[in-house]
Amino acid sequence: MTTPSPIIAVDVMGGDFGPSVVIPGALQAAREDGFRLILVGQEDKVTEELAKHNTNGIDFRVVHASEVALSGEKPSDILRRKKDASIQVACRLVASGEADGIVSPGHSGASVACGMFIIGRIPGVERPALATIMPTEKTPTIIADVGANVDCKPHHLFQFGLMADAYAQAVLETPSPRIGILSIGEEEGKGNTLVKEAYEMFKMAKCVNFMGNVEGRDLFTGEVDIVVCDGFVGNVALKLSEGLAGSLGRILKRELLHSTLAAKLGTLLAKGAFKRVATFVDYAEYGGAALLGLKGIFIVGHGKSSERAVRSAVKMGALLVRKKTNDRLIANISANEELTLFGKATK
Template sequence: MRIVVDAMGGDHAPREIVKGAALAAAEYDIHVILVGDQTLIYQELKKLKDYPKEKISVIHAEEAITMDDLPSVAVRRKRKSSIHEGLKLVKKGEGRAFFSAGNTGAVMACAKLILRPLEGVDRPAIGAVLPNAKGHSVILDIGANVDCKPLHYLQFAIMGSAYAKFVFDKENPTVGLLSIGEEDLKGNESTKNAFNILKESPIINFIGNVEGKELYKGKSDVIVCDGFAGNIALKVSESAAWYIGKLLKEELTKNFIRKIGAFLLKPAFKALKKRADYTEYGGAPLLGVNGVCIIGHGSSNANAVKNGIRVAYELAEKRINLYIERNIQDSLKRLKVDKVESFWNNIKDKFKKITSE
């Protein structure tokens, strides 16, 4: 299987991307197509001592979208970017999945433009798998859509449910809404309106609000939120984990006895770090587009890139989008609605006051 990788995206591109791609090519049954500035990519490849040359190819892209580029502008002005070129390869069937650790908004805008959204999806969303006390949950959106209308939360809930069914093998995944209080009435204008729509939607298994303090308790299989809140939740978790690790290190080296204790616990800390380390997850899929598109953390190192490419490979092999699309269709059948469009129109009619805002 051929996986297309944006060599120019991310804080440590192209170095860590090329390294990660080489690791992935060596480890998995895939061929990696690196897209970007070919001079820079070959420079990086040359630095690697040992990698499967026959499993990596390079496609040149004249431009690169930076983290500073405004997505709405970059998508139109930088049409020869590595993101555009890479997604076009997937569109043409020359690659089965796309991975980028670059500008999230730009990846999403380009994916919408080039791969096109699935039928019935206005806003593709990035879904991340989070570990929790009971197992795992999917949280979406985590950064593709910073400002959302109430109806978008329902689209996220439907896509998230399909994804949770798929990756957790659960029959009827529960859906919670990230908010600031457990009570139905709490939240901001968006989430309060979204709550009303979610509550009335038989197509999902909605259980109510999930507070920030419950994020890692495993209260629901799917957690929906706008991209701003989701991004804050995810990144703050990362920062909190980092800070606790720092405090722990300080405490463990304060005296000799503690140093002995810390030595005995080295394997435990290593295991803990692995369990909490985002680079092990590698990437989050952009759900709701016609094609597999995985978005990596901006600060991805080679290991994170390798894992991101693995996620792309697995989801492409399992045909995640086909599954989501079928899931939406099945739900419509259950609701006795013939077309996706009519389904959304029904909801819009029912919640005219909320959705027109």
């Protein structure tokens, strides 16, 4: 039996650049991978942008949304007062079954709020988690959570690991992803109460490959496939990594400009390697973070998403649908249901 083509709703008003970047990125993704699109946004602006592109052979439709969720607005205000915001309309398409997933660049707070209250959580999932993919010396590593939940309990961290396990199997194609908890030491017993109690839950877990604690210095070594932490720590780690990558690039450029002729010639010879490294650390390679634990697939893109980043995010959304990631996630949660309930009961 032929698997139906995924249908991805794209919030084209999201991000810093709106339709001028989101639409061409989404169209390119659909043309390359052959899935269907629903472009959600202010119809006049969407139509104006579409007129600039060749859409022959792309299966899409436009759904009008009169309002836009602005970056400075509180998620609760967007949820209550902007019922016709493009992100809300796109989420309702997923909730009604008209779309399998949504991609929205930019407002992560609104994404979490609309995802939880419009699409809804998978039964058994207490809190959705934002999971992002980080480059390492070896294969990429997934970090969950990176900002959806700043105050967590041990069973939340445990569920983040279960959900990230399903995500890693789909995206990294790793049959048994190695999971570690981010802590201040590798030894068992290191860390705060949150980490220690989550550690005990992972030790008793079914269907996961738990490796123990990992330290901050291990984020880029590739020794584990998944790093679990609360959203406060995860977001700091993510922003620190982004800032460090940018600063190192600028420092290197500055030093090369003031270097000797021989060093500049060496730089020219190594230009290809520099480009490969730049691609390796570029967030646009994966496009965004997956909001795991919802009844539909949700990819939250970077606010400054380029066409390439949007293309990657939309392709990621379609991939997760095709790989039936939520089915595997549900299986992980179900297999460890008693342990999760035990974790709640001990609080």
